Amino acid sequence: MNKKQVHNQLILALEATYQGAVKAAERAYNTATNNENVAENKYDTLALEASYLAQGQAQRVAECAQDLIAFQQLNISAASLKLSVCLGALVLLHDLDDNEKYVFYGPSAGGLKVQFAEKDIVVVTPGSPLGAAIKDRSVGDEISLFIGNKVIEYEIAEIY
Incomplete structure (x- = not known):
């Protein structure tokens, strides 16, 4: 079993996960900041919910980046x-x-x-x-x- 190739495969998988998280974060941010999602009354919480989602997605991006860096630096x-x-x-x-x-x-x-x-x-x-x-x-x-x-x-x- 070639450990270096396995390590490279893991890095590729982590890069794909990171890219997917970035795209999801961008979609969530765009939804949260879209003018069509401005609250029309106090019960309209779509923009608030979208901002919470955007925050969670941004945190996920940071976690994926940390995982990727940890594997890239692994000796x-x-x-x-x-x-x-x-x-x-x-x-x-x-x-x-x-x-x-x-x-x-x-x-x-x-x-x-x-x-x-x-x-x-x-x-x-x-x-x-x-x-x-x-x-x-x-x-x-x-x-x-x-x-x-x-x-x-x-x-x-x-x-x-």
């Missing part, structure tokens, strides 16, 4: 030199049924999923249950996750 080469899971690591997990799960241990954007070499790769962060469980672990280590009332077990098969 994946340094992660490759370590023998344990750290930021920038691509990790292959096996469950008890020997099913594979690829996760990229990233600084943000948890839950982002990309496909590479016909494999789904999901970003996990240190703050997520899986991210916390694999942090600083090595190949061969077994981890257990308690999700709800269910226990999920994995073995770290490889760290790229």
Whole structure:
């Protein structure tokens, strides 16, 4: 598995998310500032609602920009030199049924999923249950996750 290419794929996905958020923010701003949306009476709240939406979309743009910058600045080469899971690591997990799960241990954007070499790769962060469980672990280590009332077990098969 080529971690550099996976990293590039994640950056492309984050760039697309950022561009989508910018377009949504522009539409919300245009709606909020449109002269046709001026309140006609005290019960007409369309402009107020549109301004709240524009504010939320602007915040989303800022969050997407932070995610993108965090991944662009991530030193994946340094992660490759370590023998344990750290930021920038691509990790292959096996469950008890020997099913594979690829996760990229990233600084943000948890839950982002990309496909590479016909494999789904999901970003996990240190703050997520899986991210916390694999942090600083090595190949061969077994981890257990308690999700709800269910226990999920994995073995770290490889760290790229």
